[in-house]
Amino acid sequence: MDMTLPQRLYLLSYDIDGNRFDPVSTPYRGHLLRAAALTELIIGGLLRDNGGRAERTGRTPDDPFLADVLSGLSPNEPGHWINAVPDREWKAETTVREQLLANGSITVVRGRVLGIFPSRKVTLDHPERVRLLRERTRDAVLAGREAASVPIEDAALAAIAVEGDVWTVFTPAERQRHRAEVKALRERFEAEVPGMLNAILTAVVNRRAGTS
Template sequence: MNESLAHRMFLLSYDVDKGKLDAASVLVRGSLLRAAAVVELVQRGLLRESGGKVERAPAAAFPPDDAFLADVLGAVREHRPRRWTTLIDTGFQHAEAAVRDQLAAAGVITAERRRALGLFPVHDITAADPGRVRELQGRVRDVVLGGRPPAAHEPDDVVLAAFALEGDVRTAFTGKERRAHKDAAKAAAAHVDERLPHVRKALTLSIAARRSAATA
């Protein structure tokens, strides 16, 4: 399976040792996954910046085969630019299930549904190849902890690192690591902002909205 950036964002949030997704970022996972999809659509030339907003590019006439990417792309109508934050927010509550089901269908994970305490539906996630998940997490962690400039890393790994820091994804970086490597974290964020203006800021606003709603 050719894993999309959203797929890798999901796997980055998976705790191999505990066999479950990161709890600290659960409220904002939908925003993280949609933001990752937005980045991929921009990189594929299907979405582009227009006057500070996001619009469909001509290539969007041929939507991607990936259903999740196609859904995110479909939230931007032709000749109707949208705010970046609105695009990330739209349907955020369905993003985790959509990406999880894609990965399960491809055999990358298994997702067994059960009810916690007999009441709340949850999924027990198991990675088919835990080593592959650890390798991904190691690359992303190295962006911030490895001591090299962001340009020395794969661009997608830098995006994942910056997004994980925004969303407080503890399977990527602990709170102690975040505090100890503030300069490297800022460098990763700046590198993403240079390549992809507006996206990380929009994600920050989306994450703030999710957390604010949870404490209201």
């Protein structure tokens, strides 16, 4: 599945059996999508950590959403990761959804509730592919593998899902049973994508408190 990390995270947030999105992480999904984008930019060498701040390397990605996320960061003055995650998060889900609609991954049916309020129903065009993506991401924690052996993109998606409380990937009970594996995965992610875990946690806590 040749997709960006934000696109994969969006699909992972969909409950295939329930035909709906994970309700727990819905209020801050835009933050998580931006965190996934920032993570991909770091992995791709377009961003780097400079003393706890996000520093651009001067390159620009081809993907429009990644490019938009990168454009929000100053090319001259490195900024805090904590500020990069919530920046313009309100537009992230719409942008990623339209990308997935364009590439044939989802179908979006628009309507109105009671003939007044706009509604939007998203369905997966290829649920079997999303199941495979989900199992691959879950295996990063549940398969008993060494954290260092997990491909970094899989480790990143799993770490973001854990920190973002995405129940369609890991339930609270699974995270509790696999505390050691989750801890090792977090340490791997933090080593390769420094500052992102704290930025995600801060965004989630602030969103739940209604401050962002």
